[in-house]
Amino acid sequence: MNFSKSPSFSDLPGAKYPSFMGMVGQSPAIKKIFTRIVIAAEDESANVVIGGEAGTGKNLAALAIHAHSPRRKRRCLLFRCAGEPEEVLLRKLLGSPRQSFYGRHRDIDGALVCTEGGFLVFDEMGEMPDQLQLHLLRILQDRAFTPLGGRSSVPLNTRFVFTTRCEPEVLMAEGRLRPELYYRLNAVNLSLPALRERKEDIPLLVRFFSEKYARNRGLEPPTFSRRACELFEEYPWRGNIRELSNIVYNLSLFHCGERIDVESLPRKFSASLGQNAQKQEEVKSQESPSAPLHSAILSSSLETLWQEGRVDFRALVNSFETELIVYALQQTEGNKKEAARLLNLKRTTLVEKIKKKAIGDLL
Numbered sequence: 001m002n003f004s005k006s007p008s009f010s011d012l013p014g015a016k017y018p019s020f021m022g023m024v025g026q027s028p029a030i031k032k033i034f035t036r037i038v039i040a041a042e043d044e045s046a047n048v049v050i051g052g053e054a055g056t057g058k059n060l061a062a063l064a065i066h067a068h069s070p071r072r073k074r075r076c077l078l079f080r081c082a083g084e085p086e087e088v089l090l091r092k093l094l095g096s097p098r099q100s101f102y103g104r105h106r107d108i109d110g111a112l113v114c115t116e117g118g119f120l121v122f123d124e125m126g127e128m129p130d131q132l133q134l135h136l137l138r139i140l141q142d143r144a145f146t147p148l149g150g151r152s153s154v155p156l157n158t159r160f161v162f163t164t165r166c167e168p169e170v171l172m173a174e175g176r177l178r179p180e181l182y183y184r185l186n187a188v189n190l191s192l193p194a195l196r197e198r199k200e201d202i203p204l205l206v207r208f209f210s211e212k213y214a215r216n217r218g219l220e221p222p223t224f225s226r227r228a229c230e231l232f233e234e235y236p237w238r239g240n241i242r243e244l245s246n247i248v249y250n251l252s253l254f255h256c257g258e259r260i261d262v263e264s265l266p267r268k269f270s271a272s273l274g275q276n277a278q279k280q281e282e283v284k285s286q287e288s289p290s291a292p293l294h295s296a297i298l299s300s301s302l303e304t305l306w307q308e309g310r311v312d313f314r315a316l317v318n319s320f321e322t323e324l325i326v327y328a329l330q331q332t333e334g335n336k337k338e339a340a341r342l343l344n345l346k347r348t349t350l351v352e353k354i355k356k357k358a359i360g361d362l363l
Contacts, residue, residue: 017204017207017208018204020034020037020064021037021060021063021064021067021068022060022063022064023057023060023061023064024201024204024205024208025198025201025204025205026200026201026204027198027199027200027201029193029197029198030193030198030201033061033190033192033193034064036190037061037064037065037068037190038068040065040188040190041064041065041066041067041068041069042068042069042070043187043188044069044070044071044159045159046159046187046188047140047159047160047161047162047185047186047187047188048062048065048159048160048161048162048187048188048189048190049125049161049162049163049164049168049182049185049186049188049189049190050062050161050162050163050164050190050191050192051163051164051165051167051168051189051190051191051192052163052165052191052192052193052194053165053192053194053238053240054165054239054240054242055195055239055240055241055242055243056192056193056194056195056240056241057192057240057241058163058164058165058192059078059121059123059163061190061192062076062078062119062121062161062163063076065119065161066118066119066161069119069159071117071118071119071159074115074116074117074118074119075114075115075118075119076115076118076119076120076121077111077114077115077118077119077120077121078121078123079092079093079111079120079121079122079123080123080124081122081123081124081125081127081128081129081132082123082124082127086129086131086132089128089129089132090131090132090135090148091108091110091148092110092111093110093111093112093132093135094110094112094135094145094146094147094148095108095109095110095112095113095147095148095150096108096110096147096148096149110147112139112145112154112156112158113147113154115158116157116158117157117158118158118159119158119159119160119161120158120159120160120161121160121161121162121163122160122161122162122163123163124163124164124165125162125163125164125171125177126164126165126166126171126176126177128177130178133177133178133181134178136181136185137178137180137181137184139156140160140181140184140185141184142156143155143156144156160185162185167336167337168182168186169336169351194237194240195237195240195241195244196236196237199233202229202232202233202237202244203229203232203233205241205244205245205248206224206229206232206244206248207221209244209245209248209249209252210222210224210248210251210252213248213249213252213253214252214256217256219256219257220256220257221252221256221257222251222252222255222256222257222258222259222260223258223259223260224259224260225259225260225261225262227261227262228260228261228262228264228265231262231265231269232244232269235268235269247266250266251264251265321353321357322357322359324343325339325343325350325353325354325357325359326359328342328343329354329359336350336351336354
């Protein structure tokens with residue numbers, strides 16, 4: 001996929017929406033990303049790692065970095081790492097000499113040659129085969145590469161961008177990413193917010209996509225009731241902007257020019273609403289004055305120690321801290337980023353405590 005010809009929203013009708021190189025939004029969270037993209041783009045050579053859940057717009061962010069960089073007039077290619085045999089990926093990356101086509105022989109240029117002076121975006125670095133990672137490590141070290149079957153090396157003048165939907169620490173722990181490669185390429189790091197972390201942008205995105213899809217078909221876009229908009233904001237959006245876009249497309253297809261109310265929304269919105277209401281009731285019951293405060297904080301074992309007067313302050317605090325961390329990890333199904341948010345800790349601080357306490361053995 002060649003990124004260099006992709007349009008920005010400013011090239012399209014309806015550019016009235018606050019946007020930045022195809023990324024629509026005006027929340028503080030996304031504006032912070034826009035600023036960081038511009039800063040990252042100005043660096044001529046530093047490699048970039050863009051993290052974020054599926055559907056958050058990692059490839060759009062890579063395109064924006066290219067478009068604002070001194071290399072914007074050169075090519076920007078997307079290199080997909082998943083679903084291809086290792087030898088095919090190496091051939092696509094490095095190129096190979098003298099292939100036969102209908103009796104003719106010619107060299108096949110790899111992605112590194114095609115992006116000379118430009119950008120090469122590796123989609124989902126956690127899917128890179130081990131041999132591809134080894135080749136990239138050597139290329140980054142030597143700033144040169146040798147095409148498959150070639151004899152002489154070629155100087156490298158390509159800026160790399162890597163995207164990932166998984167935490168790099170998890171990829172390294174699972175053996176899917178070489179630590180020496182990650183620490184070499186991770187010069188600039190961007191972490192895109194999930195849609196549920198920028199809820200202020202949801203009404204804007206709904207209007208943008210509904211008008212865009214209606215305009216493409218020459219029809220009137222649907223309108224949304226207040227309650228429908230509220231449900232959109234309350235929904236967790238595990239698929240992020242991609243999921244929202246697909247749902248709005250479906251609604252625009254079958255309800256063009258109509259008013260969309262709660263009854264028109266997919267059933268999963270009602271199910272999500274019921275789950276949210278249940279969670280709110282559980283929180284209220286836990287916060288009820290009828291429940292003693294110490295019962296909500298101390299486990300039965302800790303309470304026994306307190307009653308018996310055998311309190312070791314440091315041991316008590318350490319045990320309580322461990323219980324808090326284990327509980328947060330269980331509630332978030334092991335997602336350290338979400339667990340850190342629940343505990344109001346930095347993710348790096350939480351990771352250090354997990355290692356120090358060997359909490360992984362308790363889960």
